[in-house]
Amino acid sequence: MxxxxxxxxxxxxxxxxxxxxxxxxxxxxxxxxxxxxxxxxxxxxxxxxxxxxxxxxxxxxxxxxxxxxxxxxxxxxxxxxxxxxxxxxxxxxxxxxxxxxxxxxxxxxxxxxxQAGVSEEMALCVFALPGLTATTGLYNFGKPKEGETLVVTGAAGSVGSIVGQLAKADGLHVVGVVGSDAKADWIVNELGFDGAINYKKDDLAAKLEELTPDKVDVFFENTGGPIQQHIFNRMNAHGRIVVCGMIADYQAEKPSPGPNWIPLIKKRIAIRGFAMPDHWDEIPKILEKLTPYVQQGKIKYxxxxxxxxxxxxxxxxxxxxxxxxxxxxxxx
The missing domain is CATH 3.90.180.10 (Medium-chain alcohol dehydrogenases, catalytic domain)
Structure with a gap:
């Protein structure tokens, strides 16, 4: 045997x-x-x-x-x-x-x-945790509206790239935060994002201000790190922050300090952390929401x-x- x-x-x-x-x-x-x-x-x-x-x-x-x-x-x-x-x-x-x-x-x-026609790669890149997480976080808690501005960190990652593409398909202005020029090029020129910030080399505050002239309505957080507070400070009143991951802090001896909560009150910002195990029973509905975007060719991976x-x-x-x-x- x-x-x-x-x-x-x-x-x-x-x-x-x-x-x-x-x-x-x-x-x-x-x-x-x-x-x-x-x-x-x-x-x-x-x-x-x-x-x-x-x-x-x-x-x-x-x-x-x-x-x-x-x-x-x-x-x-x-x-x-x-x-x-x-x-x-x-x-x-x-x-x-x-x-x-x-x-x-x-x-x-x-x-x-x-399903027929779905490869192993597509299944894990889109229809498994990345797509389920992106769809749940964006629509259940981000509540995007056409014409709004969304900023997503980890934008070239498995979750962030889908979040940005869904938002673009829904008519939002989308800015992604990435860690290299190659990743910036991919999300802008291949995925259709409106702009990219390379957190390793760009002037974060200046670049964010340039790319978000109407400030930020939805902030989808995947990474943490220094740019977090800059995005928080650009939030509009009644903005929504979806906290999905904090990979920049997972291996840190001491987590980065969070933003000042006074603007949270002044701007009535909603912050929601979430994890997919709370939503396993919603998977059929989540896939029903995600699948048409994939079928229409709006999601690349x-x-x-x-x-x-x-x-x-x-x-x-x-x-x-x-x-x-x-x-x-x-x-x-």
């Missing part, structure tokens, strides 16, 4: 640092599905900034941490290679929570079949893929170092 590999969490990260020492590789015989079960061979796995939080022993977070000795948590896509389940047949491509492993057994709960389970840590670190040029995926 052939073996398969999986990576389990061996210890908690210290000081937010991710390394191979945090994981242990296990090899086990490929299992056989029982009654009502399927055997899935994973083909692509998603790598996400939230994984650092999942590794940490934070019992007050929106989702329980991965326990020591458990397979590291992740979403992914794979192919059904054996089935004893009436709703799944051999050859079906499915998406769900797979973990850092080459094979897994499932009773089918939480797994959905990929790109993937940055590393190969081999042994490179999962390398790929994850690329996210925190800003070295990825698209949705970070691992091909198995």
């Amino acid at each position: 052939s073996n398969y590999k999986k990576l389990v969490l061996a210890q908690r990260p210290q000081d937010g640092k991710i390394g191979a020492h945090l994981f242990a590789q296990k090899e086990q015989p490929i299992p056989t599905p029982g009654d009502g079960e399927i055997l899935i061979k994973q083909t692509y796995m998603s790598l996400d900034p939230a994984m650092l939080g999942w590794m940490s022993d934070d019992r007050e977070s929106y989702i329980p941490p991965v326990e020591i000795g458990e397979v590291m948590r992740s979403s992914g896509v794979g192919e059904v290679v054996e089935s004893n389940h009436p709703d799944f047949k051999v050859g079906d491509k499915v998406m769900g929570m797979t973990g850092w492993q080459e094979y897994l057994i499932s009773d089918g709960q939480g797994f959905n079949k990929l 790109r993937a940055h893929t590393v190969t081999g389970l042994e490179n999962a840590v390398t790929g994850l670190n690329m996210l925190f170092e800003g070295k990825n040029t698209g949705k970070m995926l691992l091909k198995l």
Whole structure:
């Protein structure tokens, strides 16, 4: 019987640092599905900034941490290679929570079949967490209106790029914050953003003022960092701030100080933090909202893929170092 590999969490990260020492590789015989079960061979796995939080022993977070000795948590896509389940047949491509492993057994709960014409990359780049998160945050809490101005940080990332494209499709003026000129060029010339700010080289206050002549109505926050307060100070009355991620602070010894709350009162600004696990039951409605934009060609994406389970840590670190040029995926 052939073996398969999986990576389990061996210890908690210290000081937010991710390394191979945090994981242990296990090899086990490929299992056989029982009654009502399927055997899935994973083909692509998603790598996400939230994984650092999942590794940490934070019992007050929106989702329980991965326990020591458990397979590291992740979403992914794979192919059904054996089935004893009436709703799944051999050859079906499915998406769900797979973990850092080459094979897994499932009773089918939480797994959905990929629609015809949807590749593994598209599924994970658009219809998995990135698209679900972007759509939920933008429409449930950002409440964009045609003619308004939206600024999104991490604009070349998997969530931020979709947020900006949805907003553009709805007639908003969209400015993205990125970390390189190449990323700025991509969001403006490929995705259609109205402007881009390179936080590593631009005069943040001056560039933001130039690109947001009518100030800012919706601020979709994915990163934190120095530009946060500049955007906050440009908010219009009754503006909405959607806090989705703070990757700039996840590995910091001390988080950056937040903005002064006095303008919050003066301008009656609404700030909402959110996480997708609160909205799992809304996924059919979320996809109903997102899918037409994709079908109409209004959502473009790109993937940055590393190969081999042994490179999962390398790929994850690329996210925190800003070295990825698209949705970070691992091909198995």
